[in-house]
Amino acid sequence: xxxxxxxGETPLxxxxxxxAGSVPDPELPVLSLAEIGVLRGLRVTGPGRVEVELTPxxxxxxxxxxxxxxxxxxxxxxxxxxxxxxxxxxxPWTTDAISADGRRKLKEFGIAPPRATRPAISGPVxxxxxxxxxxxxxxxxxxxxxxxxxxxxxxxxxxSCLEPFDHFxxxx
Amino acid sequence: xxxxxxxxxxxxxxxxxxxxxxxxxxxxxxxxxxxELALANxxxxxxxxxxxxxSLVGDEDELAYLREERAFRNxxxxxxxxxxxxxTIARQLYFSSYQRLLYEELAxxxxxxxxxxxxxxxxxxxxxxxxxxxxxxxxxxxxxxHQRMQQALDALxxxxxxxxxxxxxxxxxxxxxxxxxxxRITTVLRQATLTVPSGPQSGSWAAGxxxxxxxxxxxxxxxxxxxxxHRSHPGATW
Numbered sequence: 001x002x003x004x005x006x007x008g009e010t011p012l013x014x015x016x017x018x019x020a021g022s023v024p025d026p027e028l029p030v031l032s033l034a035e036i037g038v039l040r041g042l043r044v045t046g047p048g049r050v051e052v053e054l055t056p057x058x059x060x061x062x063x064x065x066x067x068x069x070x071x072x073x074x075x076x077x078x079x080x081x082x083x084x085x086x087x088x089x090x091x092p093w094t095t096d097a098i099s100a101d102g103r104r105k106l107k108e109f110g111i112a113p114p115r116a117t118r119p120a121i122s123g124p125v126x127x128x129x130x131x132x133x134x135x136x137x138x139x140x141x142x143x144x145x146x147x148x149x150x151x152x153x154x155x156x157x158x159x160s161c162l163e164p165f166d167h168f169x170x171x172x
Numbered sequence: 173x174x175x176x177x178x179x180x181x182x183x184x185x186x187x188x189x190x191x192x193x194x195x196x197x198x199x200x201x202x203x204x205x206x207x208e209l210a211l212a213n214x215x216x217x218x219x220x221x222x223x224x225x226x227s228l229v230g231d232e233d234e235l236a237y238l239r240e241e242r243a244f245r246n247x248x249x250x251x252x253x254x255x256x257x258x259x260t261i262a263r264q265l266y267f268s269s270y271q272r273l274l275y276e277e278l279a280x281x282x283x284x285x286x287x288x289x290x291x292x293x294x295x296x297x298x299x300x301x302x303x304x305x306x307x308x309x310x311x312x313x314x315x316x317x318h319q320r321m322q323q324a325l326d327a328l329x330x331x332x333x334x335x336x337x338x339x340x341x342x343x344x345x346x347x348x349x350x351x352x353x354x355x356r357i358t359t360v361l362r363q364a365t366l367t368v369p370s371g372p373q374s375g376s377w378a379a380g381x382x383x384x385x386x387x388x389x390x391x392x393x394x395x396x397x398x399x400x401x402h403r404s405h406p407g408a409t410w
Contacts, residue, residue, distance in 0.1 A: 058216075058217060059217060059223075059224060059288070059292050059295060060216040060220020060221070061220065062216070089224070089287045089288060089291045091290075092290055092291040092294065144206060145206035145209065146210060146298060146302055147209050147210035147298075147302070148209060151216055151217055155206065169298075171295075
């Protein structure tokens with residue numbers, strides 16, 4: 001993740017990591033790529049040459065191509081002519097990688113943030129514990145559909161204020 | 173990390189690719205808007221898996237759009253027409269239960285397939301959850317929905333045995349996988365007041381050959397639709 005500095009990171013790498021990490025998510029522009037936790041690593045491999053590792057939220061997430069292009073452009077503008085993007089799958093991204101700031105921004109944007117997950121990959125997915133309405137804060141909400149406008153969200157409705165809302169569903 | 177066995181990546185990649193296409197056919201036709209989104213999202217997950225798996229074998233576009241019918245290695249189950257909504261749900265139940273168990277096991281390995289499996293198993297959790305909920309609603313719903321769901325389960329049953337034929341290059345205990353799959357399906361169907369089909373799970377002349385490249389009649393027509401744009405306009409882009 002990008003919240004802490006990796007061991008052996010040079011000042012230039014740190015600077016470039018901040019540039020790449022501040023690129024907004026193409027589908028959730030209130031969040032930066034650093035906040036959503038998809039930027040896995042950045043290494044300067046030579047003069048003007050940098051390698052960036054990205055991980056997708058979902059295997060089929062179409063935003064990964066836009067993210068790659070946006071990072072490339074941002075780093076070009078920051079004086080790095082040669083940018084290589086790599087997609088990595090391991091370890092898999094989980095919603096726990098979304099930073100505290102990211103969660104707060106999601107809520108302000110009208111999307112209920114994911115709850116903390118448990119570490120195991122097996123077992124049932126918890127979907128029925130209380131999820132707060134991002135509009136009025138009520139915990140009386142119900143599931144309308146497990147899939148919403150994107151693969152990473154579920155569609156819910158608030159029983160108190162009656163507004164429908166997206167919930168960034170947990171991926172453990 | 174060890175190189176992934178190409179034959180296995182092809183088989184699993186083809187399963188995901190073709191089921192993704194079949195689910196995509198519901199766009200504009202699903203019974204309600206929420207289902208339209210759900211099926212499209214599941215299709216997108218599967219397409220993502222297919223892209224990763226086929227890229228382990230060669231050029232993903234060439235493999236998807238320029239291969240002939242006999243060169244595909246998918247289960248015959250995934251190429252069957254989408255049918256009515258019950259058929260689609262019955263297939264989702266059979267397939268996502270299989271894929272969920274298989275990926276869970278493959279995630280333990282040390283190849284590129286293991287890496288993909290450990291990522292995708294979490295997505296497939298949601299696919300299975302979706303299929304199981306619909307199975308309960310349709311089975312324990314109205315007389316009409318119950319009857320249609322039972323018909324769909326019976327019709328697709330003969331394509332399920334093939335899923336447990338060993339895939340070259342994968343170390344999996346297929347008998348255990350089959351037993352766990354059968355347990356899960358039995359539990360869900362009982363809860364849904366449905367009957368576990370009793371017919372053979374293969375055995376008809378055509379059922380059970382998809383992994384060897386022997387496909388059923390609907391496959392050719394589906395492939396024609398899937399490949400026609402790329403073949404008619406090579407190199408076309410948006």
